[in-house]
Amino acid sequence: MLSCRACLWRCIQALDAPTTGAHRLRPDANAIPSPGHQRRLLSTTEPVVRKTQWKARYQSEVDKVYRDGKEPWKTSAVAVNQKRRQHAALRQTPPKVHETPNLLKLGPRDSIISDRDWENRKRELRHLQDPLELATFVKRELRKGRTMEMEQLVRMAGHSMNCVVSWNHIIDHHLAKERIGKAMKLYNDMKNRQQFPDSYTYTILLRGLSMNAHLSGALSKALSVYHSLSAPNSRVEPSIIHTNAALRVCARAMDMDALWGVAGKIPENGPQAANEVTYLTIINAIRQNVLLNTPRGETEDDAAARRERAIMEGRKMWEGIVARWRNADMKIDEELVCAMARLLLIGSRPRDWDDVLSLLEQTMDIPRMVPRLGTIDRQEAGLPQLRAPRTPAHLRFDDDHLGPDKSPMRGDEFLALTPRGVGSVVSNPLSYVRPGNNTLSVVLETCQKLVSNKAAQEYWDLLTDPTTYNIAPDVNNLHMRLRVLRLNRASAAALALLEDDMVAKGITPKPGTFRIALSTCVRDKNNHNSLRHAGRMLQIMLETLEDADPKAVGMYATLVLTFPLAKGSDLVDALTVLSPIVRSIRLQLGVGGAPRNGHVGATYLKGEDRQDAIAVLRKVHGIYDKLLSGNMISEEQKAPFKSERARLSSFIQRVVFKDQGKS
Structure with missing residues (x-):
């Protein structure tokens, strides 16, 4: 150590x-x-x-x-x-990225797609591996207007996946833009690329062609597509949805021969049998063809005969509808019932109008408020005879059932159905239709034709009662109610309807509303209160509308001129009411419509509205003449009215001279 x-x-x-x-x-x-x-x-x-x-x-x-x-x-x-x-490694290209399965099947570039678009579509397809993702992406991009890009994308995606849904979106987009030629070209291109159309493809095509039935060639293309479903090599079996779409194209093109050709192939039973949409389309097509396809030089008797044939077709069809409805093979709705009712209302026979009430009783269980035409109850009720001046003599009587074939009496197809069974043991299995606003308008129009003001009021109370059907009347219902009141010269009821059922409930009246209401006062001119009612209607129009309607004001001026009980004070009150309206009309005929200091004046009138406004001013000038020449007021009171008449006369002359110079 x-x-x-x-x-x-x-x-x-x-x-x-x-x-x-x-x-x-x-x-x-x-x-x-x-x-x-x-x-x-x-x-x-x-x-x-x-x-x-x-x-x-x-x-x-x-x-x-x-x-x-x-x-x-x-x-x-x-x-x-x-x-x-x-340096050699830097000069080499980067290693090839591993492509997705759908890009590996693209093959060579399509000649109709540029190199740049080809690469852009490949980058998009790299993230779209599923047909659903592709369809969602295509639909979203179509809304942005990228139509050509999506067509390229779908064509490229068709090499690796089934993208029929994406093709359907593109075809639907072109049809919505009224490009039926482009849609049909894509439809054929789709089949050539082994993307076989499905049932939705044909539905989209036929529905889109029905929307564009006004374009040339739409009907022929629709029939070609529809008949291809029945071809031996068709992969899709036609359904009633395709048939209804094809019928709609024929109806809108007003080609009844093509419509009956398609309807004749509908089977009576099975999944391809007609439903409520089928019958609705055919009934509306019959009515439209009668009203619009009028031959040139047709007489009244020929028109009545043509309407008679159309209504008989509808009646025969309704028998089959009721039979299937009673057997629970199909259901009926309000739209179908009202379509049949409106077909009956265009008829020339009073029986056709009366059968509308029986139709509503049969399908909606709404009791008739008027006894049936030709029955003893109607004679005992003391109702007046129907006025049908345009009905030919040979159509005023229902004597078809007296023929040798012993056919049922006209109107029996609309009788109320009775339960099948013994007595009241079996309940009625029918599912009645619930009425709505459409039904209320049909009932009022029927009562107007039947001249049944009392029945119209009873139907109105029944259908609008909160304890029964609780229908809230819309503008169309109120207009039809005003027409019924006009028929009966009920100016006071028309004013009450305007104030209580429209203004008080927040429904804004239209110019047509005041035209109907004021025409009611014109018909009721023998009533000493009608002028006062019309003045109140005019005040409501000034409170609710931005500019006074010239036609409605013209009706009020006509009432003032033709009022048999008019006094000087009445004319003075009428001119007082018309004074602000005349100033507004003068603006509309003159400077109005030009913005000044950020504000826009009255609407400048042109065309027919301008002529109506000039006619109103002339009628107002006539009221001044009637007041001044009729010695209804003293000489001391005439001075201001004379000066107003002179100014109005001068303005009318200037406007007329100006319009003649433009013409």
Whole structure:
């Protein structure tokens, strides 16, 4: 053991000496022996530089070489070879990205698509792997107007997936834009690319062609598409939805031959049998054809005969409808019932009009408020005879059932149905139709033709009663109610309807509303209160409409001129009411319509409205003449009226001269 610290230090220094030098142990003569008589280790070599100093000297030389940039490695062949390989790697194209499965099946680029569009569509397809995702994306982009891009996308996607839904969206988009030629071209292109149309494709095509039936070639294209469903190689079986769409195209094109050709192939039973939409389309087509396809030079008797044939077709069809409805093979709705009722209302026979009430009783269980025509109850009720001046003599009597074939009496097809069973043991299984606003208008029109004001009021109370059907009358119902009141010269009731059922309930009257109401007062001119009622209607018009309606004001002026009980005070009151209206009309005939200081004046009148306004001013001028020439007021009171008449006369002459100069 080395107990001396000096000896221990010398031993450590000896161990730090280079290994290549020779070492030996020898005693130091000059050393003082330690207490433990221990000998110390001595080195025979020269003093060795410490390890830390040697490292510092070596690193300083490396740093100097590194700073001078004279590294031997940089000029070596290894470094040159590495630099050469680095430049070659940078010049190489990046490795090909792993394509998605749908892009691997694209094949060569389509010649009708440019290189740029091809790459753009590929980037979009990389994220559209599912047909549903593709269809959603196509529908969203079509709304943005990217029609051509979506056509390219769907054509490219057709190589790897079934994208019929996307094709359907594009075809539907073109049909909505009235581009039927483009839609049909895409339909054919779709089949050529092995994207076979489904049932929805044909529905979209036929529905879109019905929307564009006014365009040339729409009907022929629709029939071609519809008949292709019945071809032996058709992949889609035709349904009643396709048939209804084809019938709608024929109806809107007013081609009854094509319509009956399609309807004749409808089976009586099965899933392809006719439903309520089928019958509704055919009945409306019959009515439309009678009203619009009028032959040139047709007489009244010919028109009545043509309407008679149309109504007989509808009656025969209704027998089949009721039979199927009674057997629960189909349901009927309000629209179908009202379509049949309106077909009956265009007839020439009073029996056709009366059968409308029987039709409503049969399908809606609404009791008749008027006894049936030709029954004893009607004779006992003391109702007046129907006025049918336009009905030919041979159509005024229902004697068809007296023929040799013993056909049922006309109107029996609309009799109320009785439950099948014995007595009242079996309940009635029929599901009656609930009436609505359409039914209310049909009932009122029927009562108007039947001249039954009392029945019209009873039907109105029944259908609008909150405890029964609770129908809220709309504007059309109120107009029809006003027409019934006009027929009966009920000006007071018309004013009450205008104030209580329209203005008080927040329904804004239209210009036509005031025309009907004021025409009621004109018919009721023998009533000494009718002029006052008309004045109140005119005030309501000024409160609800921005500009007074010239035709309605003309009716009021006509009433003032023709009122048999008019006094001077009545004419003065009428001119007072008409004074602000005349100023408004003068603005509409003159400067009105031009913006001034950010404000817009009255609407400038043109065409027929302008002529109506000039006619109103002339009638007002006539009221001034009647007041001044009739000695209804004293001479002292005539002065202001004479000056107003002169100004009005001068304005009328200027306007007429100006219009003649333009013409």
